[in-house]
Amino acid sequence: MVVNRMTVHQDDIEKLAELARLRIAPEAVAEVTDRIATILGLVDQLQSVDTAAVEPMANPLDAVQRLRSDAVTEDNRREAFQAIAPAVENGLYLVPKVID
Amino acid sequence: MNWEVVIGLEVHLQLATESKIFSGAATRFGAEPNTQACAVDLAMPGMLPVLNEQAVRYAVMFGLGIGAEIGLRSVFDRKNYFYPDLPKGYQISQFQEPIVGRGHFDIQLEDGSVRRIGITRAHLEEDAGKSLHEDFHNQTGIDLNRAGTPLLEIVSEPDLRSAEEAVAYLKTLHSLVTSLGISDGNMAEGSMRCDINLSLRPAGSETLGTRAEIKNVNSFRFVEKAIHHEIERQADILEAGGQVVQETRLYDAERDETRSMRSKEVANDYRYFPEPDLLPVVIEQSWVDSIRASLPELPAAKRERFIADYGLSAYDATVLAAERPLADFYEAVVKHCGDAKIAANWVQVELLGQLNRSDLTLNESPVDAQALAALLQRILDGSISGKIGKQVFEAMWAGEGDADSIIEARGLRQVSDSGALEAMVSEVIRANPEQVAQYLAADENRRKKLSGFFVGQIMKLSKGQANPQMVNDLLNQQLADAGGHGDT
Numbered sequence: 001m002v003v004n005r006m007t008v009h010q011d012d013i014e015k016l017a018e019l020a021r022l023r024i025a026p027e028a029v030a031e032v033t034d035r036i037a038t039i040l041g042l043v044d045q046l047q048s049v050d051t052a053a054v055e056p057m058a059n060p061l062d063a064v065q066r067l068r069s070d071a072v073t074e075d076n077r078r079e080a081f082q083a084i085a086p087a088v089e090n091g092l093y094l095v096p097k098v099i100d
Numbered sequence: 101m102n103w104e105v106v107i108g109l110e111v112h113l114q115l116a117t118e119s120k121i122f123s124g125a126a127t128r129f130g131a132e133p134n135t136q137a138c139a140v141d142l143a144m145p146g147m148l149p150v151l152n153e154q155a156v157r158y159a160v161m162f163g164l165g166i167g168a169e170i171g172l173r174s175v176f177d178r179k180n181y182f183y184p185d186l187p188k189g190y191q192i193s194q195f196q197e198p199i200v201g202r203g204h205f206d207i208q209l210e211d212g213s214v215r216r217i218g219i220t221r222a223h224l225e226e227d228a229g230k231s232l233h234e235d236f237h238n239q240t241g242i243d244l245n246r247a248g249t250p251l252l253e254i255v256s257e258p259d260l261r262s263a264e265e266a267v268a269y270l271k272t273l274h275s276l277v278t279s280l281g282i283s284d285g286n287m288a289e290g291s292m293r294c295d296i297n298l299s300l301r302p303a304g305s306e307t308l309g310t311r312a313e314i315k316n317v318n319s320f321r322f323v324e325k326a327i328h329h330e331i332e333r334q335a336d337i338l339e340a341g342g343q344v345v346q347e348t349r350l351y352d353a354e355r356d357e358t359r360s361m362r363s364k365e366v367a368n369d370y371r372y373f374p375e376p377d378l379l380p381v382v383i384e385q386s387w388v389d390s391i392r393a394s395l396p397e398l399p400a401a402k403r404e405r406f407i408a409d410y411g412l413s414a415y416d417a418t419v420l421a422a423e424r425p426l427a428d429f430y431e432a433v434v435k436h437c438g439d440a441k442i443a444a445n446w447v448q449v450e451l452l453g454q455l456n457r458s459d460l461t462l463n464e465s466p467v468d469a470q471a472l473a474a475l476l477q478r479i480l481d482g483s484i485s486g487k488i489g490k491q492v493f494e495a496m497w498a499g500e501g502d503a504d505s506i507i508e509a510r511g512l513r514q515v516s517d518s519g520a521l522e523a524m525v526s527e528v529i530r531a532n533p534e535q536v537a538q539y540l541a542a543d544e545n546r547r548k549k550l551s552g553f554f555v556g557q558i559m560k561l562s563k564g565q566a567n568p569q570m571v572n573d574l575l576n577q578q579l580a581d582a583g584g585h586g587d588t
Binding site: 015019020021056058059061063064065066067068069070071072073074076077078081082087089090091092093094095096097098 | 117118119123124125126132133134135136137138139140142150151152153154155156175180181182183184189196197231232233236238239240241242243244369371374376378379380381382
């Protein structure tokens, strides 16, 4: 069987790492690129299967979503949640400044 | 060059559920920060979303209201991006298989013309929290009360051609969703937020130009202003031979301008994939049918009924049918006073005018429908004139009591006693011999004008309480008599 190796470049990996907030050491990028390319090769192999008549699967379980009735069941537990937060003030969680 | 404006709108509508879309935390507006953010909303490890049935029902109601196909099977996806007010690092939304498919509704423009606007889709998703950037020693404060609030994102086709059409679209949409009762539609509290996609193309061209997206505009007036600004900005670029960059811009209401959002440079790659924590949502056709059967009357149908049953003009019917609370108020006034036209007039002019001047909503009106109807009955049965009615209405507004007690206390009852009126008419005629002579010498047209003078004097003498119809009759009679002396 012919496997079309999907091309993946180092800058693809760098962009994806940034989107996923993953820090990859510069010297490791080449190796990560290689390994992901191998995984994508497997995906390519799977994609050679003819799935024209198969409906896309959103979930492997043969079940449908149960719905809950619209009722407030959660009390205010702010104190407990904020006790484990690194920084809070006036009831707000504080995070490093986000520049918009 | 002559540019054609092409606009599509994305509206994020907050659904009026009690609890969040995937958790049992409350959605009430204005609570203390983070008091309505539970473990699911905070994305604590191991927490799983469970879908709120009411949110699904509201989405179906909207779909039925715009004649759309309802997705009997819909799927939730993860939309991935990092921002501190989105604790999970992804928003649960619907991408490939939304719950509401293609539909449409009609908008009416000021010149009376009607345009049909296509809806591409509407899907369910969760809202994010709020970031507060000021006053935290160079840190950002996060309030997650809003995180997980159910939203219906309603995407229009690029069918709108002007700011006026965009505003008409939003007003019609607002009227529709509040009539359905699926959202409070409170724009000031962010219940209806709008993203504007706008591009220009040479008039007559079929291909779309490059668009810019303006995010998060939250009032009808700002939508109008933001669109005017963006049209000007893009026209300037194109006329200088430049190219519009596809980007996201923010409307700054204070400076009245749009500006580029730089923070999302690497964004717009949301890497959607099916949400593994939720199963596909499958709803039964019979459930959809039962929702359809219980839909309230929609504004377009109500408007037609007001024209047919109450004999209202198209304009009056549009105003009164647009929002359910006002329509219900109006119908209650009609029911209690028995006259649809005087009710339409008073609700639109006096009631809405006073609400506007007092900056109150209909709910807060100090005069309810029954009280207003009781006042209108006194005008209809001739106890007071319309003019005195306005005085009584103002007193009712100020909390002085109901119509009858104010009329009684202030002695405003219309004088319909013909003896008393006759005396007043005679007095005015005696006091103005010059005008009487002029009247008698005048032709038909001038007589009408001059008789207005006498009526004015008589009304003044009666402090506005004379029955105008009787005054007219008595006056005509006495003037005819005065003219008759010479002949007989």
